[in-house]
Amino acid sequence: MNNKLVILLVIIIAIVGVGSAFFMARPHGLAGSVIDPPVKAPAIDLPSSHGEEFHLQDQRGKIVLLFFGYTFCPDVCPTTLFDMLQIKKRLGDKAEQVSFVFVTVDPDRDTQEQLSRYLKSFDESFYGLTGEESELEQIWSDYGVYREIQENNSSTTYLVDHTSRLYLIDQKGQLSVTYLFDTPVEDIVSDLKYILKQGDSS
Amino acid sequence: MRSGIGKYFLRIGLSLLVSFGMGFLISEGSFYILNQGKPPENQDFILVIPKGTADRIEKGLTVPSISENMVFYEGDRIIVKNEDDVSHQLGPVWVPAGSSGTLDLGQQQKYTVSCSFQPNKSLGLDIRQKTDSATRIQGVLAIGLPSSVLLFLFSIVLKPIQSGSDIGHNNDEK
Numbered sequence: 001m002n003n004k005l006v007i008l009l010v011i012i013i014a015i016v017g018v019g020s021a022f023f024m025a026r027p028h029g030l031a032g033s034v035i036d037p038p039v040k041a042p043a044i045d046l047p048s049s050h051g052e053e054f055h056l057q058d059q060r061g062k063i064v065l066l067f068f069g070y071t072f073c074p075d076v077c078p079t080t081l082f083d084m085l086q087i088k089k090r091l092g093d094k095a096e097q098v099s100f101v102f103v104t105v106d107p108d109r110d111t112q113e114q115l116s117r118y119l120k121s122f123d124e125s126f127y128g129l130t131g132e133e134s135e136l137e138q139i140w141s142d143y144g145v146y147r148e149i150q151e152n153n154s155s156t157t158y159l160v161d162h163t164s165r166l167y168l169i170d171q172k173g174q175l176s177v178t179y180l181f182d183t184p185v186e187d188i189v190s191d192l193k194y195i196l197k198q199g200d201s202s
Numbered sequence: 203m204r205s206g207i208g209k210y211f212l213r214i215g216l217s218l219l220v221s222f223g224m225g226f227l228i229s230e231g232s233f234y235i236l237n238q239g240k241p242p243e244n245q246d247f248i249l250v251i252p253k254g255t256a257d258r259i260e261k262g263l264t265v266p267s268i269s270e271n272m273v274f275y276e277g278d279r280i281i282v283k284n285e286d287d288v289s290h291q292l293g294p295v296w297v298p299a300g301s302s303g304t305l306d307l308g309q310q311q312k313y314t315v316s317c318s319f320q321p322n323k324s325l326g327l328d329i330r331q332k333t334d335s336a337t338r339i340q341g342v343l344a345i346g347l348p349s350s351v352l353l354f355l356f357s358i359v360l361k362p363i364q365s366g367s368d369i370g371h372n373n374d375e376k
Contacts, residue, residue: 033296035297035298035302036301036303037301039298039299144288144289165296180294
C-alpha cells in the first residue's frame, strides 16, 4: 500500500478519535447537592482530638469533609466514618489535600479524649471536635444541623437524633456541596478528585 | 359472495379502523392543544424563600408565595433560592442563606419531604408521569379498543350481519 495513503488514513483516524472524544466528553456533574453560589463556610474554632485547638480557616488550601455526629452513635456515625476512611484510601496521595472533620452533637459524653480514642479506630488523622454546648450550638445552627437527645431513663445510654449530611468545604473555605448519608463513596471520591483538579488548574 | 365469518371480520375491522381513527384524533388533538404540538420539556421551577421566612414560620404563619402541595412532572427540578437570613432545608437539599440548591425530581410518585419553610415542616410533592410517546400510544389504545368493541356491538344490533344460509333461507320464504 502506498505510504502516503497509510499516513493519510492514520491522520483521519486520529482526527476522528480526538474529535469524538472532544464532543463526547461531558462536564463533570457533582454527585452531591450543589450550593450555588458557594458560601463562606461558617467559622469553626474548637478543641480537637489531636490535643490542640482546631481552626477551620487554617485549612485553607485543603478540602474539608465535615460531618456532625457522636461517638456513641450505633449506626450512622460509624458508617459515615468508615466511608470517610474509604474515601481517604481511594484518594491515595491526594488525601493529603483533604481534611476529615467530625464535630460532635453530644458534647456531654464526647470529650477530647473520648473522640481521640474513638477516631483512632478509624484513622488518627481525622479531627474530632468538641467544646462547650453554647459554642457548638452556634456551629450547629450555622450549618443547619438538627440535633435532639432522645429522652430515656438512663443519663449515659441515651441516643441523639441528628443530621447525617456530609459537608464539602473547598480550598477557598467555601461550602460548595453537601452529600446525603447514602451517597456512594466512589461518587464522593470522583467529586473530590474533580475539585482538587479544578483547584490545581486555577 | 362473502361468507358470514368474512362479514364479521370486515365489520370488526371497520369498527377498529373507525374507533382508532377517532381515538387518534381525540388523543393527539388534546396533546396538541395542551402542548402546542411539542413534547413537554423538563422544567426548572424556582422556589424563592423570601427574607423573614424563618421568623414567619416560628410564629406559625405561612409563606404566601409557597404552596403546601405542588405538582411536577418526571425529570423536573426545583431550584430553591434562599433569600432568608438563615439556612433552609427542602428534603435532602440544604441551602445556606444567600445561596441556592437544586432538588432533582425523579420518577412518578407522590410523597412528602421535610421542609423548613412550611409551618408544618413538610411539603407535598406530586410528581406525575411525563407525556411521552408511550403515553400517547396508551391514549389512542385506551380510546380505540373499548370504542371498537362498543361500535361493533352497536352495529350488530342496528344492522345485523346476514350469513349466506340466512340469505338463502330468506329467499326460500319469499
